Amino acid sequence: MMTTNEGIGTRPSRQAGVLEEATDAGDAPTTEVGPIEVRGLTMQYGPLVVMKDLSFRVRRGEIFVIMGGSGSGKSTLMRHMIGLQEPAEGSILFEGVDFLGADVKTRRDILRRMGVLYQNGALWSGLTLAENVALPLEEYTDLDAEAIGEIASLKLALVGLKGFGSFYPSEISGGMRKRAALARATAVDPEVLFFDEPSSGLDPITASRLDDLILQLRASFGTTVVVVSHDLASIFKIADRALFLDIKQKTMTALGTPQELRENPPSEEVRQFLTRSSDAGPPTGTEAHPDESHPPARQSP
Ligand SMILES: Nc1ncnc2c1ncn2[C@@H]1O[C@H](COP(=O)(O)OP(=O)(O)OP(=O)(O)O)[C@@H](O)[C@H]1O
Numbered sequence: 001m002m003t004t005n006e007g008i009g010t011r012p013s014r015q016a017g018v019l020e021e022a023t024d025a026g027d028a029p030t031t032e033v034g035p036i037e038v039r040g041l042t043m044q045y046g047p048l049v050v051m052k053d054l055s056f057r058v059r060r061g062e063i064f065v066i067m068g069g070s071g072s073g074k075s076t077l078m079r080h081m082i083g084l085q086e087p088a089e090g091s092i093l094f095e096g097v098d099f100l101g102a103d104v105k106t107r108r109d110i111l112r113r114m115g116v117l118y119q120n121g122a123l124w125s126g127l128t129l130a131e132n133v134a135l136p137l138e139e140y141t142d143l144d145a146e147a148i149g150e151i152a153s154l155k156l157a158l159v160g161l162k163g164f165g166s167f168y169p170s171e172i173s174g175g176m177r178k179r180a181a182l183a184r185a186t187a188v189d190p191e192v193l194f195f196d197e198p199s200s201g202l203d204p205i206t207a208s209r210l211d212d213l214i215l216q217l218r219a220s221f222g223t224t225v226v227v228v229s230h231d232l233a234s235i236f237k238i239a240d241r242a243l244f245l246d247i248k249q250k251t252m253t254a255l256g257t258p259q260e261l262r263e264n265p266p267s268e269e270v271r272q273f274l275t276r277s278s279d280a281g282p283p284t285g286t287e288a289h290p291d292e293s294h295p296p297a298r299q300s301p
């Protein structure tokens with residue numbers, strides 16, 4: 001992973017002026033130095049340089065969106081930020097602690113403070129929703145089964161799934177599965193929540209409800225949220241600040257509020273990305289879902 005090859009593509013100079021200026025801009029709720037800092041990061045798969053020269057801080061309590069076209073490296077960046085992938089160059093600091101230099105216990109402590117929803121992260125199909133939500137509680141806490149059961153119910157209720165604990169993932173809609181996964185990711189009250197493409201596979205209304213839930217979560221618990229997204233409606237609705245990964249330049253070319261980046265785009269790519277007339281969304285399309293406003297009525301087989 002530590003190769004120095006440049007890989008494919010050219011290496012155009014960074015639009016430093018624009019970017020540095022935008023770096024400190026933004027409307028995040030607090031100016032406090034945030035829990036995560038990315039310093040001079042280069043990400044590679046073997047000789048393939050995905051992104052280089054990434055430097056930014058996520059502020060405490062903000063909703064920070066990583067945006068960019070398909071294949072620009074959004075998911076790869078998220079995996080670096082949670083310590084799953086090793087930087088080819090540079091470092092990631094969580095509360096000032098470098099993942100790479102950290103011992104096993106420190107890494108575990110850091111991971112315990114993070115909640116993660118992967119892009120294709122599914123619930124365990126053989127477990128009920130309550131059992132899925134209980135998993136991180138069993139792994140990271142010493143609570144007894146009864147307490148875990150109560151917390152699992154509470155977490156499911158917080159995402160609007162009260163009474164669905166005994167359901168299996170196959171018995172609920174796509175939007176409900178995302179919310180159940182959110183309940184699981186927040187089970188141990190993470191300080192930072194990572195969410196890769198919350199709206200993928202959801203119809204616009206269901207996606208918008210999930211965005212509401214993310215906003216509520218931040219408002220209620222002050223959770224810092226890092227969201228990977230290419231969905232414009234969602235970006236404009238939830239992002240305090242958004243980072244743009246430019247696939248051609250192989251680096252970040254914008255960081256700021258979506259509004260200011262749209263009004264004053266630092267590059268043509270950013271302008272195009274933020275003013276697309278339609279957001280086609282992921283090719284998987286929309287999943288049908290039952291009316292979720294009614295209490296659950298289990299159908300007998
Ligand atoms: N495990 C891997 N091994 C080799 N290359 C990979 C691997 N995962 C991703 N890549 C490559 O790295 C680049 C960035 O991929 P990544 O999945 O991070 O992009 P993305 O922005 O999340 O895309 P999408 O919007 O489609 O989810 C792509 O060129 C991809 O082909």
Ligand SMILES: [Mg+2]
Nearest residue numbers: 074075076119
């Ligand atoms: Mg991705």
